[in-house]
Amino acid sequence: xxxxxxxxxxxxxxxxxxxxxxxxxxxxxxxxVENVKVIDENNFTLKAKVGISFIRGxxxxxxxxxxxxxxxxxxxxxxxxxxxxxxxxxxxxNLEDAKGGGTxxxxxxxxxxxxxxxSVGSRLMDTASEKYVKQIVGTMQKKLS
Amino acid sequence: MSAVQxxxxxxxxxxxxxxxxxxxxxxxxxxxxxxxxxLPGMLYAAFVRSPHAHARVLKIDASKALKxxxxxxxxxxxxxKGIKNMPTVEDEPETVATPRPVLASKEVNYAGEAVALLLAxxxxxxxxxxxxxxxEYEPLDPVHDLEAAMKAESAKVHDYAPSNLSYHFVYENxxxxxxxxxADEVVKVDLVNQRIHPLPLEPRGVIASYDSGNDLLTIWLxxxxxxxxxxxxxxxLNVPAAKVRLIAPDVGGGFGCKGSMYPxxxxxxxxxxxxxxxxxxxxSRRENxxxxxHGRGQKQHAELAVRRDGRILGLKIKIVSDAGAYTTGxxxxxxxxxxKMGTGVYDIGAYMAEIFSIFTNEVPQEAYRGAGxxxxxxxxxxxxxxxxxxxxLDPVKIRQVNFIAKDKFPFRTPSGYTYDSGDYHxxxxxxxxxxxxxRLKAEQREARELGRLVGIGLVTWVEVCGxxxxxxxxxxxxxxxxGDVIITxxxxxxxxxxxxxxxxIVADELGVDLSKITVVHGDTSMLPWSSVTAGxxxxxxxxxxxxxxxxxxxxxxxxIAAHKLGLKDAKLAFEGGKIFPNGDGGxxxxxxxxxxxxxxxxxxxxxxxxxxxxxxxxxxxNYTFPFGTHIAMVEVEKETGVVKILKYFATDDCGKLIxxxxxxxQVHGGVVQGIGQAMIEEIVYDDNxxxxxxxxxxxxxxxxxxLVEIVWNRTETPTYANPLGVKGIGEAGTIAxxxxxxxxxxxxxxxxxxxxxxxxxxxxxxxxxxxxxx
Numbered sequence: 001x002x003x004x005x006x007x008x009x010x011x012x013x014x015x016x017x018x019x020x021x022x023x024x025x026x027x028x029x030x031x032x033v034e035n036v037k038v039i040d041e042n043n044f045t046l047k048a049k050v051g052i053s054f055i056r057g058x059x060x061x062x063x064x065x066x067x068x069x070x071x072x073x074x075x076x077x078x079x080x081x082x083x084x085x086x087x088x089x090x091x092x093x094n095l096e097d098a099k100g101g102g103t104x105x106x107x108x109x110x111x112x113x114x115x116x117x118x119s120v121g122s123r124l125m126d127t128a129s130e131k132y133v134k135q136i137v138g139t140m141q142k143k144l145s
Numbered sequence: 146m147s148a149v150q151x152x153x154x155x156x157x158x159x160x161x162x163x164x165x166x167x168x169x170x171x172x173x174x175x176x177x178x179x180x181x182x183x184l185p186g187m188l189y190a191a192f193v194r195s196p197h198a199h200a201r202v203l204k205i206d207a208s209k210a211l212k213x214x215x216x217x218x219x220x221x222x223x224x225x226k227g228i229k230n231m232p233t234v235e236d237e238p239e240t241v242a243t244p245r246p247v248l249a250s251k252e253v254n255y256a257g258e259a260v261a262l263l264l265a266x267x268x269x270x271x272x273x274x275x276x277x278x279x280x281e282y283e284p285l286d287p288v289h290d291l292e293a294a295m296k297a298e299s300a301k302v303h304d305y306a307p308s309n310l311s312y313h314f315v316y317e318n319x320x321x322x323x324x325x326x327x328a329d330e331v332v333k334v335d336l337v338n339q340r341i342h343p344l345p346l347e348p349r350g351v352i353a354s355y356d357s358g359n360d361l362l363t364i365w366l367x368x369x370x371x372x373x374x375x376x377x378x379x380x381x382l383n384v385p386a387a388k389v390r391l392i393a394p395d396v397g398g399g400f401g402c403k404g405s406m407y408p409x410x411x412x413x414x415x416x417x418x419x420x421x422x423x424x425x426x427x428x429s430r431r432e433n434x435x436x437x438x439h440g441r442g443q444k445q446h447a448e449l450a451v452r453r454d455g456r457i458l459g460l461k462i463k464i465v466s467d468a469g470a471y472t473t474g475x476x477x478x479x480x481x482x483x484x485k486m487g488t489g490v491y492d493i494g495a496y497m498a499e500i501f502s503i504f505t506n507e508v509p510q511e512a513y514r515g516a517g518x519x520x521x522x523x524x525x526x527x528x529x530x531x532x533x534x535x536x537x538l539d540p541v542k543i544r545q546v547n548f549i550a551k552d553k554f555p556f557r558t559p560s561g562y563t564y565d566s567g568d569y570h571x572x573x574x575x576x577x578x579x580x581x582x583x584r585l586k587a588e589q590r591e592a593r594e595l596g597r598l599v600g601i602g603l604v605t606w607v608e609v610c611g612x613x614x615x616x617x618x619x620x621x622x623x624x625x626x627x628g629d630v631i632i633t634x635x636x637x638x639x640x641x642x643x644x645x646x647x648x649x650i651v652a653d654e655l656g657v658d659l660s661k662i663t664v665v666h667g668d669t670s671m672l673p674w675s676s677v678t679a680g681x682x683x684x685x686x687x688x689x690x691x692x693x694x695x696x697x698x699x700x701x702x703x704x705i706a707a708h709k710l711g712l713k714d715a716k717l718a719f720e721g722g723k724i725f726p727n728g729d730g731g732x733x734x735x736x737x738x739x740x741x742x743x744x745x746x747x748x749x750x751x752x753x754x755x756x757x758x759x760x761x762x763x764x765x766x767n768y769t770f771p772f773g774t775h776i777a778m779v780e781v782e783k784e785t786g787v788v789k790i791l792k793y794f795a796t797d798d799c800g801k802l803i804x805x806x807x808x809x810x811q812v813h814g815g816v817v818q819g820i821g822q823a824m825i826e827e828i829v830y831d832d833n834x835x836x837x838x839x840x841x842x843x844x845x846x847x848x849x850x851x852l853v854e855i856v857w858n859r860t861e862t863p864t865y866a867n868p869l870g871v872k873g874i875g876e877a878g879t880i881a882x883x884x885x886x887x888x889x890x891x892x893x894x895x896x897x898x899x900x901x902x903x904x905x906x907x908x909x910x911x912x913x914x915x916x917x918x919x
Contacts, residue, residue, distance in 0.1 A: 057276075082276060086196040088284065112284070114256065115196025118835035119435070123843075 001126070003133050006107035008145035013095045016103045016144055017071035020093055023063070031132070041065075049082060049083070050087075052121035052128045057083035069094060074132045085115035105140070109133065152575070155474045158649040159869075162806035163659065165642045179350030179428045187352070188217055190413050190426040193261040194436070198506040198834020199302070199614035200282035200291075202251055210277035215270030218420060219278060219426035222250035222263045225415050226668055227379045231408060234472050240312045241504075243303060245472040245843060247381065247408045247415075253282070254302055254470035255508050256835055257435035262412045264424060274689040287506040291444055291465050294503050302470060302504035309579055311468040312322060312477045312502035316484060318559040319495035324459025332535055334528045337903040338520050339819070340442035340828040341469060342844060343513045345639070348428035349437055350505060351410050353417035364391045364414055367398040370677035375669045377406040381394030382895060387483065389414075393667035398751040401512030401638065402437050402816070404679045405475060413915045434839045435711045437829050440513020442467035443480065445524045452496070455543040456519075457725075459495035462487050462524060463725045465503040478508050482517025482609070487562045489525035490569050490772060491547040496559035512679060514818055515876040518608040519883060526604045526884040531900060535747035537799035540603045545574065548605075554765075555865075564785040565864040565872075568798070572860045573605055575794035576774035585778055585792070589840045598781040599791070600893025602757035604885040607772040610873035611685035611866060618686035619675050622651065622694040624702070624757035626744040628737030630657060634666040635675030636687030640873060641811065643683055646803040647691050650869070654695035654703075657717030657736055662809070671882035681771070681873030684803060689867040692696055697759035706739045708750045744794025769864045771872035773797035775816075775881035779889040786912030788824060788890055792855045795881065798860040800872035808874050809857045815878020816855050821847045823886035825905050894918075 007049060019025045023044040027036045032049035039045065042065040047058050059080030065074035072095050080087040094106040111129060113121075121128070170176055181279040191207075198683040211312035212908020225247055236242040249260045261278055265271035286300035293299055294309040296760035302309055325331060353363040368374045368391075375391035382389075396403065417424040428437070437836075443466050450459035452825065465482040466825040484498035488679055532542040548569040549556050576582075585601055592599035619635035631649050644664035652659050663672065678687075698721060706724045707715030710732060717724050740749045746755045795812050802808050825845050829837040864872030883904070890911065891901045903910070 005787065050831075081279075081779075082196070084276070086282070086284075087205060112833055114198070114284075114835055116431075118196075118831065118833065119256070119837055119839040122831065122835070122837045 001111045001113070002108070002131060005137065006104055006106040007137055007141050008098045008102055008104050009141055010102040012142040013071045013097065013103045016095050016105060017074065019144060020074045021065055021068055022040070029136050029144065031135050039139050052117055053124050055083060055117055059083065059087060083116055085113065085117035087117070088112040107137070151450060154308040158652050158659070159803050161804070163645050163649060163804055164658070164845055165807065166644045166648060166664070167642065177399070178347050178395050178397055178838055179352060179365055180207065182365055182394065182842070184350055184352065184423040187423040187425050187597040188266065188420065189268040189271045190416060190424050191263050191265070191268070191275050192259040192409060193275055193280060194248065194257045195282065196256060198256045198285050198287040199285040200253050201285065202249060202253060202279040206279040207261065209279065209684070210263060210274045213270065213277060215266040216274045217266065218265040219526060220248070220412065220416060220419065221260065222246045222248035223277055225412065226610050227383050228415060229413065231381065232377065232406070232437045232474060232505055234477060234491065238580060239314055239662060240477055241306045241310065243493035244573055245471050247411045253308050253344070255257040255506050257432065257508065259408055259412070262416055263836060264416055266421060275714060276497040276719065278430065282906065285478070288322060289505060289507070289830055289832055289834055291472055291503050291505065293499065293507060295465070302506055303745065306504070308502060309473045310503040311504050312500065314481065314500040316560070316893045317497040321459050321495040321497045322802055323661060324329070325450040330410065330449055330451050330535065331451045331567055332449045332532045333446040334449070334531050335403070335581045335902060336445045336524060336527055338441045338443040338445055338523055339822070339904055340510065340597060340824045341441045341513065342439055342828055343437070344844070345398030345399035345400055345402065345844060346562050348430060348433040348701050349403065349409070350427035351413045352423060352425045353414040354423035355418040355421060357421055362389045362414060362418060365391065365394055366391055367769035368393045369396070369402055369404040369637060369679055371637060371667050371669050372675045373668055374406055374410065378410055380412070380413045386569050386617070391669045393637050393701070396637070398844040399639040400514040401440065401516055402676045403475065403772060405438065405513055427472070430840050430841060432682055433834050434844055436508060438511040439469070439519060440511055441822065442510045443483065443520050445520070445757070447524055447528045449528055449532055451536065452545070453536065455536055455538045455546040457491060457493050457532070457535070458660070460493050461497045464498070464500045466500060467507065467510055468502045468504055468605055469507045470504065473509050473511060475512055479512060479517040482876045483520040483524070485562055486518050486521035486607070486609055487525060487560065488558055489548060490605050490813060492549045493547070493559065498560070507830055508775055509898050514879045515608070516543070516680070518876065519819070519836070519880045522604070522880045523609065525883045526606065527887060530888045534625055534895070541573065541577065541783060544605050545570065564607070565766060565767055565866050566603070566862050567770065567772055568862050569605060569772060570913060572772060572773045572796060572798050575858060575860050576794060577775055579796060579856065580776045580794040582776065589778070598783055598841060598893040598896070600779050600781070600891065600895070602777045602779070602885040602887070602889025602892060603771070604775045604881050604888060606877070606881040607770055607777065608876060608880050609770055610681035612878065613765040613767035613786055613866070614678040615685065615764060615767050617762050618682060618688055618690050618761065619672050619762045620690035620694050621672060621760040622691070622698050624698060624740045624743070626741055628661070630662045631673050632664045634664060634687050635672055635690060636678045636683040637667045637675070638678070641683060641757070642807045645685065646684065647688065650688060650692050651695045654699055655736070657722055669772065677907070681875040683873070683875070684871040685765065685867045685871065685873050686768050688803060688869050688871060689765070690761040692868055692874060693761040694759045698757055701757060702739050705742050705749050706734050706752065708835060709734060709742055729766035763867070765866045766864040769800065769866050769872035771797065771799040771874060771877055773877060773881060775885040777885045777889045779886065779893055781911055782889060783915065785916060786908035786910070788911060790886065790907050793853050794856045794858070796858045796861050797874065797877050797880065799877065800863045801861060801870035802859070803869070803871060811874045812857050812878045813855050815876060817847055817852060819882025820886055821850065821905055822882045823906055825907065826849065827905050841892070
């Protein structure tokens with residue numbers, strides 16, 4: 001599944017980049033996250049509560065900042081396992097100066113969902129994913145404006 | 146005294162409908178399936194399964210799971226010491242062998258493949274602890290689409306294989322190119338025969354119990370093949386077959402998918418030997434859809450060289466079969482059956498077939514009711530319909546022009562089979578009469594005048610069954626000292642209703658009442674050997690083995706009775722529970738009396754061994770080839786694309802019949818499954834190799850609401866291939882029903898001049914055909 005979009009925030013590129021590449025900060029954009037552990041500056045783990053229809057539970061997620069080009073680009077990779085499922089997510093963020101000041105954040109995400117969530121939840125996957133992505137983007141906008 | 150006149154027993158029961166002896170048990174809920182069996186000290190197994198369709202297994206860590214209350218052990222493949230891989234084929238030029246550990250250890254090749262077995266004190270404890278087994282995977286690109294998988298640049302399922310080709314085969318007989326040169330027209334047909342699931346009501350299940358004192362492993366398995374599975378499991382476990390006893394209790398449906406050994410059967414057996422306690426595993430419905438074999442799954446192409454009058458001069462077919470993740474052996478044999486039966490009931494002299502069997506990251510495909518023959522019937526019977534439309538010929542006419550004539554049997558087909566017997570014209574004629582075909586056509590014309598999309602489909606099917614030669618079946622008959630009769634059948638029922646027809650055969654031979662006869666089966670300790678119950682083999686093979694055993698019993702009892710009566714060289718009549726010289730009932734003995742004598746060495750003829758036990762391993766000289774005609778009338782709702790079946794007529798010829806009611810029941814069940822494929826059933830994977838039809842809410846099967854009365858009739862053309870003259874009927878309905886429904890729908894859509902290329906005929910697809918036509 002591929003999702004992409006863009007949004008503007010009032011913060012500068014540098015500030016947005018610093019937010020995206022700080023494990024403690026970037027993990028705050030995900031809903032229902034707990035137990036964030038920083039392994040090193042590019043790798044961290046967390047537990048995320050997720051649910052599609054009646055399939056609900058906790059994923060153990062490993063995240064890594066796979067690529068960084070300060071202050072314009074960051075790539076975040078995540079792999080979550082649990083609930084007889086596996087979720088692989090690769091997100092890129094391109095940061096540009098917005099016309100009216102602030103930063104234009106162009107983002108794209110590729111998700112690969114496997115196991116129980118993919119098979120039983122397939123009918124609801126798109127709706128659930130869209131809602132999840134909107135929530136993340138909304139939180140990020142709020143935190144950087 | 147002189148020799149006594151040979152008396153022929155009056156046949157009373159064979160050929161008549163008798164109520165099934167086993168039904169009271171099943172309808173009252175007294176059947177005993179795997180999940181009904183509980184042994185003292187039993188542990189419960191659950192399997193850690195891959196969420197990925199294709200991935201490297203990097204690490205398995207069970208430490209957290211092992212700390213859970215009730216969890217006894219977690220076994221990975223590394224801990225299954227001294228066992229072999231699952232069976233595959235020999236690596237040969239045309240086939241690729243796939244070494245496959247019982248539990249995936251380095252690589253998983255389909256979503257749901259088992260990587261570890263967990264044992265716990267209860268089923269719930271086992272299921273709950275599964276999540277705590279941490280498996281680290283490195284996902285690889287999954288192979289999903291058959292056409293894409295055949296391209297050089299495709300990702301490969303197996304690194305060690307040269308490509309995704311599991312098996313390739315080319316066959317040619319007759320002057321194919323000459324036939325195509327002479328043709329007035331070449332008609333090309335492309336069809337998809339989709340992946341579907343056998344879906345037995347009872348999923349798979351196994352219990353293993355190891356008795357270390359006797360070094361004996363007893364396995365209860367929901368299987369179609371007790372001896373075969375005993376041998377296979379023993380082989381993979383590396384233990385002598387003599388140290389394994391396998392019992393198949395009541396089995397709630399097999400449809401082919403319980404004819405093979407699965408990794409779970411071996412792992413559970415090993416686990417019981419490992420922990421010294423009984424271990425049970427019963428598949429969930431999701432596991433059933435995810436990991437039990439699927440069937441069909443072919444892309445089919447045909448080219449027909451045709452003359453203007455409808456005569457088919459030559460046929461070329463190309464089959465691309467979806468093997469799934471591994472070469473299992475059966476998934477090589479099944480597409481071969483499609484090619485072997487490719488010319489159907491038609492006399493086609495020039496024939497060419499090419500098969501590609503392709504690896505995908507999906508569950509392996511094997512036998513589903515009909516196994517290769519429904520695919521063959523689908524391809525040729527859809528093709529005949531398409532040719533008839535092109536040439537503006539009636540579907541009846543084109544078949545009559547091409548049928549193998551009655552006087553040509555036994556008929557050698559271009560693929561090398563010898564069809565035993567047949568009367569295709571006669572069977573079709575009867576089908577036209579019982580369906581009032583001309584009246585159906587008149588009704589169709591009237592409906593079309595009102596703008597309704599009503600269609601008639603017709604299929605003339607043939608299949609190969611009674612598999613043979615060299616692949617026989619066994620049975621034994623015991624007459625107890627008390628005069629009770631026990632049939633020990635090699636064939637094992639999973640819903641077919643074997644007991645009654647087998648008992649009918651024996652009741653006639655021995656002249657005893659059905660109530661005197663008990664039928665047992667499904668235990669390797671009962672018979673030296675039995676072979677799989679599949680391929681409509683029960684009546685032709687088990688039935689014949691029972692008949693021949695009964696004749697041996699009868700011969701021995703005749704001699705004992707004659708000895709007692711002071712007669713010489715006697716063959717006596719067996720009727721009404723008595724054994725007597727022909728026409729002289731007064732001097733006879735009761736069946737019980739002769740049975741009693743048989744156990745006393747001093748009361749039987751000199752040199753004869755006491756007791757009454759006779760065994761037969763019947764190996765027939767040829768396969769059998771039942772055939773028939775199915776006719777369906779359907780209506781398509783123009784606005785929605787919804788298909789409704791209006792009428793269904795099945796006129797089958799399975800040779801002689803033992804119990805017509807049981808035969809009709811087999812046809813009903815088969816037709817419903819065939820309709821299921823045509824109308825609604827489909828296994829769907831996403832591009833990532835994830836199974837999207839993993840519940841019965843997503844994988845839908847027909848219910849009474851979508852069905853119609855099946856009007857069944859028959860013709861009887863006996864076979865020479867067995868002494869009963871029977872041909873087998875278990876798969877017939879499944880073979881005929883799928884193409885007849887699609888032919889009918891295509892006929893209903895004839896105002897739009899469209900070809901139905903794929904199934905199922907869900908309303909969205911049918912509607913798209915209507916919309917796309919204009």
